[in-house]
Amino acid sequence: MGGRDLNHIGVIGGGAWGTALAASAVRAGRRVTLWALEAEVVQAVNESHENPLYLPGVALDSALRATGDMAEAAAADAILLVCPAQHMRAVSAQVVDAGADAPLVICAKGIEQKTLQLMSDVLGDTAPGMDMAILSGPTFAAELAKNLPTAVTLAARDDGLARSLIDALGHNRFRPYQSHDVIGAQIGGAVKNVLAIASGIVAGARLGDNAAAALITRGLAEIMRLGAALGARRETLMGLSGLGDLVLTCGSIQSRNMSLGKALGEGRTLAEVMGERRSIAEGVYTASGVAALAARHDIDMPICAAMDRVLNHGAAVGDEIEGLLSRPFKVETV
Incomplete structure (x- = not known):
């Protein structure tokens, strides 16, 4: 995959980390759609520009849009998967079924209990052939949401994909470092x-x-x-x-x-x-x-x-x- 513009970011998961990553992507100048399971999270993000359920006390940019419609969030140029690791198989399958045709960025940390697979192997089962990357590092959601400096690893086997994601998500308070080591x-x-x-x-x-x-x-x-x-x-x-x-x-x-x-x-x-x-x-x-x-x-x-x-x-x-x-x-x- 060569470099390309990733202007619309879909974030799947309205918990603390998903909300923080969505807020950061807005700061990077992207159009961001945050999918949340809970209707009260969708309403709070869209109407009062906060997520009191998972990130109380943190103001969110009014440009951030939340939705309960998976297809709306999946119709993005890149999709961040920010669900619990043990739900990655089911959630990623839903994203694919919703018509996603964009790079998938794993933002969950864990090993699937039943199969002992890493999350990249889980996506190999549920989204075969789709472009994939890993975003991981020393991150507390509340600090990133408050725009405090944060650095992460962005790992992808494809250089073009990695560079495109870093260009789309990175800014002076969120610094992704490229790696090939998925x-x-x-x-x-x-x-x-x-x-x-x-x-x-x-x-x-x-x-x-x-x-x-x-x-x-x-x-x-x-x-x-x-x-x-x-x-x-x-x-x-x-x-x-x-x-x-x-x-x-x-x-x-x-x-x-x-x-x-x-x-x-x-x-x-x-x-x-x-x-x-x-x-x-x-x-x-x-x-x-x-x-x-x-x-x-x-x-x-x-x-x-x-x-x-x-x-x-x-x-x-x-x-x-x-x-x-x-x-x-x-x-x-x-």
Whole structure:
């Protein structure tokens, strides 16, 4: 695909991240149509220029149009898929069925539980032959929505597609960096959500800053091992969509995954915390997929495995902490 003008951007998903990306694309000078499942989100964006359900307190440009009609949003020059990872298969199929004939940009982070597929593989099933890219990096939706500086990785195998998307979406407060590594751009974003829950547990259990730094460092080693097995480039995993995203998500209670882990570390149950939330902590669902991939490829990922046992198999947080701290001493290698 050669370079082309992408003037109309469709954003599929009216949550915090989808709304923030839509607001950013308006700032870049694009015409933007935001599709939202909830009728109250569509009404609020169009009439009061806000999304109080997912981004309270953030004013949106009146040029941003929201719709509940998938075909309207799919009739765009490029389409950002900003749905939860476990819904990517169904949502992308709906987009294709609605007549989409434009590049699809994956903005979800995760591994499909049932198939252990990355989101690019899911789109390979639901949108075969369509142009595809990955947008991932260290991003809190509220900060981008408020026009604070943000940098991301924009990965596509086609140079022309990547450049066209960067020209369409980039501006001085939203800086996409080009990559060819579609696999690597997805692995960091998926695994860091699992590690962020572990980081939150460290904070909630008051294990200290030393433990927090150790967890991030050893967590990065786990990301690197999985990346090597799946064909990712090391430089990608050390970049914005890898190390950058890991540091952000493990270092701030703004992170939905870290805040969930903090509640677990303080002694609350997963059911209690999940029952209070409208937004999704992707790491809960990705943990089982990461653990299964590690087992399939015979990769040692002890932190992710511990999180899978806590989140999906009823293991006690205290027992898993002691188990990790009791592992044999070893040489520090990735």
